[in-house]
Amino acid sequence: MPEPTPNRRALLRGLTGLGLAALAGPALAACGRADATPVTSGRVDLRLWTHDPGYIATFETAVTDDTLVGDSAYRFGLNVTSAAPPDIVTRMITQAVADGNTPDLAGVVIDQFPRVMGSGIAEHLFTDLTETVAPFDGELLKLAPYSVAGKPYGLDSDNSISVLYYREDLFAEHRVPESVATWEELAEHGERLARDHDISLGMVATGDNGSVVNGFLQLLLQRGGAAFDATGELALESDEALEVLEFMAAGVRSGYLIALPDPYGSACAAALKSGRLAATVMPNWYNAYGLQANVPEQAGRWRMRTLPRFAGGGHLASTMGGTGFTVLKDKANSQAALELLTRVYLTREGQLLRYHSGGFLPTLSGLYQDPELLAVEDAYLGGQRVFDVYAPAAADLPTFYQAPGMQILTDVLGGPVLDALKGRTSPDAALEAGVRAYRQQVKR
Amino acid sequence: MTAPTVRRAGPPATEPRQSWWSRHQRSLAPYVFISPFYLLYVLFLLVPILVGVYLSCTEWAGLGTPRWVGLRNYRDLLTDNSFWTSVGNTAFYVAFTLAVVVPAALFIAQALNSRGLRGRDVFRLAYFMPVVISPIVITLVFGLFFDNEFGLINGTLQALFGFGGIDWLGDPAWARITVVILVLWRWTGYLTIFFLAGLQNVPRELHEAAAIDGAGPIRRFFDVTLPSLRPVTAFVAVTVLVSTAQIFDEPFLLTQGGPGESTLSVAMFIYRAGFQRQQLGYAAAAGVLLFLVVFALGYLTNRITGVGRESR
Numbered sequence A: 001m002p003e004p005t006p007n008r009r010a011l012l013r014g015l016t017g018l019g020l021a022a023l024a025g026p027a028l029a030a031c032g033r034a035d036a037t038p039v040t041s042g043r044v045d046l047r048l049w050t051h052d053p054g055y056i057a058t059f060e061t062a063v064t065d066d067t068l069v070g071d072s073a074y075r076f077g078l079n080v081t082s083a084a085p086p087d088i089v090t091r092m093i094t095q096a097v098a099d100g101n102t103p104d105l106a107g108v109v110i111d112q113f114p115r116v117m118g119s120g121i122a123e124h125l126f127t128d129l130t131e132t133v134a135p136f137d138g139e140l141l142k143l144a145p146y147s148v149a150g151k152p153y154g155l156d157s158d159n160s161i162s163v164l165y166y167r168e169d170l171f172a173e174h175r176v177p178e179s180v181a182t183w184e185e186l187a188e189h190g191e192r193l194a195r196d197h198d199i200s201l202g203m204v205a206t207g208d209n210g211s212v213v214n215g216f217l218q219l220l221l222q223r224g225g226a227a228f229d230a231t232g233e234l235a236l237e238s239d240e241a242l243e244v245l246e247f248m249a250a251g252v253r254s255g256y257l258i259a260l261p262d263p264y265g266s267a268c269a270a271a272l273k274s275g276r277l278a279a280t281v282m283p284n285w286y287n288a289y290g291l292q293a294n295v296p297e298q299a300g301r302w303r304m305r306t307l308p309r310f311a312g313g314g315h316l317a318s319t320m321g322g323t324g325f326t327v328l329k330d331k332a333n334s335q336a337a338l339e340l341l342t343r344v345y346l347t348r349e350g351q352l353l354r355y356h357s358g359g360f361l362p363t364l365s366g367l368y369q370d371p372e373l374l375a376v377e378d379a380y381l382g383g384q385r386v387f388d389v390y391a392p393a394a395a396d397l398p399t400f401y402q403a404p405g406m407q408i409l410t411d412v413l414g415g416p417v418l419d420a421l422k423g424r425t426s427p428d429a430a431l432e433a434g435v436r437a438y439r440q441q442v443k444r
Numbered sequence B: 001m002t003a004p005t006v007r008r009a010g011p012p013a014t015e016p017r018q019s020w021w022s023r024h025q026r027s028l029a030p031y032v033f034i035s036p037f038y039l040l041y042v043l044f045l046l047v048p049i050l051v052g053v054y055l056s057c058t059e060w061a062g063l064g065t066p067r068w069v070g071l072r073n074y075r076d077l078l079t080d081n082s083f084w085t086s087v088g089n090t091a092f093y094v095a096f097t098l099a100v101v102v103p104a105a106l107f108i109a110q111a112l113n114s115r116g117l118r119g120r121d122v123f124r125l126a127y128f129m130p131v132v133i134s135p136i137v138i139t140l141v142f143g144l145f146f147d148n149e150f151g152l153i154n155g156t157l158q159a160l161f162g163f164g165g166i167d168w169l170g171d172p173a174w175a176r177i178t179v180v181i182l183v184l185w186r187w188t189g190y191l192t193i194f195f196l197a198g199l200q201n202v203p204r205e206l207h208e209a210a211a212i213d214g215a216g217p218i219r220r221f222f223d224v225t226l227p228s229l230r231p232v233t234a235f236v237a238v239t240v241l242v243s244t245a246q247i248f249d250e251p252f253l254l255t256q257g258g259p260g261e262s263t264l265s266v267a268m269f270i271y272r273a274g275f276q277r278q279q280l281g282y283a284a285a286a287g288v289l290l291f292l293v294v295f296a297l298g299y300l301t302n303r304i305t306g307v308g309r310e311s312r
Helices: A009-032 A053-062 A087-096 A121-125 A130-138 A168-173 A184-195 A209-221 A239-255 A266-274 A286-294 A332-345 A347-360 A365-369 A388-394 A406-421 A427-443 B022-057 B071-077 B081-112 B120-132 B135-145 B152-161 B172-199 B204-212 B217-228 B228-247 B249-254 B266-275 B282-303
Strands: A042-050 A073-080 A103-110 A161-167 A204-205 A258-260 A279-283 A304-305 A323-327
Touching: A042 A053, A042 A087, A042 A239, A042 A332, A053 A073, A053 A332, A053 A347, A073 A332, A087 A103, A103 A332, A161 A168, A161 A286, A161 A388, A168 A304, A184 A239, A204 A209, A204 A239, A209 A239, A209 A406, A239 A388, A239 A406, A239 A427, A266 A286, A266 B135, A279 A388, A304 B266, A323 A332, A332 A347, A332 A388, A347 A365, A365 A388, A427 B081, B022 B282, B071 B282, B081 B120, B081 B172, B081 B228, B081 B266, B120 B172, B135 B152, B135 B172, B135 B249, B152 B217, B172 B228, B172 B249, B228 B282, B249 B266
Parallel strands: A042 A073, A042 A103, A204 A258
Antiparallel strands: A103 A323, A161 A279, A161 A304
């Protein structure tokens, strides 16, 4: 009886088995951990991942600055990888799964942090900074967005204080007082300017959901509202949220607020260049990335001030954006990375270096009274002493809490908020729709 | 002279035992030669698909052990309004592409193939150019063209017709149309190349014979050109169907799925679930459904149009 030869089906089965076996090797290897004997002194090359050249410049300057790292047991070097903000988180997680080369220090943009807030990802990936920040109790601002279950996992690079940028020349020409006290008062002037001169005193974003929701949250935080409370519960069903959305919708209707796809793109540049946009609420970084980038020829015409208050109450300032630096845990270089981060982010010298190298506002509240910073003058803003504005704003900054469902909220709230801004639905119906959709999706 | 010696046949000598490989070498050799393909096929296609199917039945954020949830992700998908919005949008994109982009490509190819056309290469270059331009540049330019306040389109409409207040990117209906205009602009030229190649293979004698029989240009187009192009048209239709069902670039770059979710495609939905919300199991379930639908539609179209079969 002839011995049966393997048929095609059997052979394919065999090959499939081979393939699976080939995959099983790396997969099983991934279950192990890399050697994590901590480096405690000497030369250490830290792997730094970030999206922003400003942070690269900051850390590269820091590791060569003797006043900052001269007395350290480490001789720091940097191995920098630059990537888009979402890619940093995605690759960090995939590398962690594969036990590959995760960074030692990673800059996580604030709107990407919610991705690691759920399922214990932050706890597994990052070093708990509770002990590191303990000596700065009450002085360190903006820890909340990078905290999970009360434990901080990232230090923000920038306080991202929202101020009102305005064209001093146009305000003078059209008799808009620079010291206007409330939003409602500014809105009256805005309506007049829109009607008579086609000039707007603010903008709302109508493009992607992120821009739409961020613009809304910026004013909502100032008004005293929030997207989430400290426990991560949704806090949008509030009078403050309704009031702010009604205010914004009325502003678009009257022309006081101009609708633009986003605050950075070509349409916004056109609005700024043409003088149709004479004021806007944006964080400190908008000076460099928005105004100076789009309208350098308007240097000297712009000024900034603290935000007008809402008549109904709230804060003097708001905040939008930021990047939290995290230290990957249980790695050979974790200790060294934490030391470098501490030296650059939690010392006066480090915070001054960050401001001078990238314009990043201090996150230690005491530094807003530092003589060196108080003396800073901004040439683009006509030589204005900017910390005269930032100091009172930093003293009354709302706390921004995030939750794992932040991305979902952004996705489901963007459409209804935009509909309200465009007058396609009422503000209360928009908020109700957004909250309902959020609850339906987050339940999953 | 010696008589030849005759060797007597004794009991058969024991033959040396052949190895398993020697016995099966001839039948196995072809498989060994083609095994690199199957190995790579299994490693990079079959295994990822199977892993994807497994993940679709789990809840996994990317770290830790996936938790088995059975068919819950599929059940949730069927009740997820966002998913159905993305399905509706994708169906709109597919229908538009098949109904407008493919015929437009055919007509442009017909025009480029006509006798006596001067500057043919310039036209070809112009139509093909959008395919090779960076999507980022396209996005910036289209964003400026279609801006509500400062856009070129609204400015032109205002100058010519006295109206121009269309909110191309901010109104849900117009945003969908803007996306398909981008699809039309970007891919028509590429598909034109296929039709042009097909047209150049249509025997000229057929046209001459039809002309002698009294057929005009339109009749010749429908009775000679179109039937001759059937294999090319079928190929284009299947590939366009499959690729448009997975459309991602255009809505992602132009509107990021907005306003709201009005331009969200299924591929974007999957990306959003997987890489913005860390719902990898849920994203995998949507991916499996997309795969099944695209596979079924592709197969059906394939059967109907007869791609790959010899023309009779």
